[in-house]
Amino acid sequence: AQKITQTQPGMFVQEKEAVTLDCTYDTSDPSYGLFWYKQPSSGEMIFLIYQGSYDQQNATEGRYSLNFQKARKSANLVISASQLGDSAMYFCAMRDAHLTGGGNKLTFGTGTQLKVEL
């Protein structure tokens, strides 16, 4: 079974600084996808970034980058130049594409609450 582990329940960062949110995963599937989502207090899950297991380069999307270390089974999210609006819960998730009906699902970690301070 797939498993996602986020060991940082909460993180603080100063505005304009960079922050790294940790994520480790466990799977026996050679083909997998890793996702990061942001969940503000309003509740909506906002997609940030995707990394495929066969992607040669680390994914980047604006201020977000994914530090993908396949051998260590880690997929850490790096947010550069933090802004007050980055304060939210961040979830790492893995895609399981082998459901009985041919579909897929996301398995989420427990999340990291990020607080950006002035």
Add this chain to the structure above:
Amino acid sequence: DAGVTQSPTHLIKTRGQHVTLRCSPISGHKSVSWYQQVLGQGPQFIFQYYEKEERGRGNFPDRFSARQFPNYSSELNVNALLLGDSALYLCASSLISGATSSTDTQYFGPGTRLTVL
């Protein structure tokens, strides 16, 4: 373009009642997934539908059921509500289902917050 929409936004029910939650996917998306998120945890997968067929089911009791309509919108039904069903119910849509690339990225709606008293 409109994102995923869900209705209602909030709902209060009592134990034993039935509830129906609705979801409209992003235009052009044919797959809808449902997740339950209880306070302090990550979302848990309930169902996935693609082209009106169930493509995946999570570890939830038979009290939970869903369907997808020809316009790709979806309903989640929960019967005989229990206190433990209180949660945020998230709907996500994706272009397709079962892919192993970024094309199946799931985009979430704002959720329906269900409280069972």
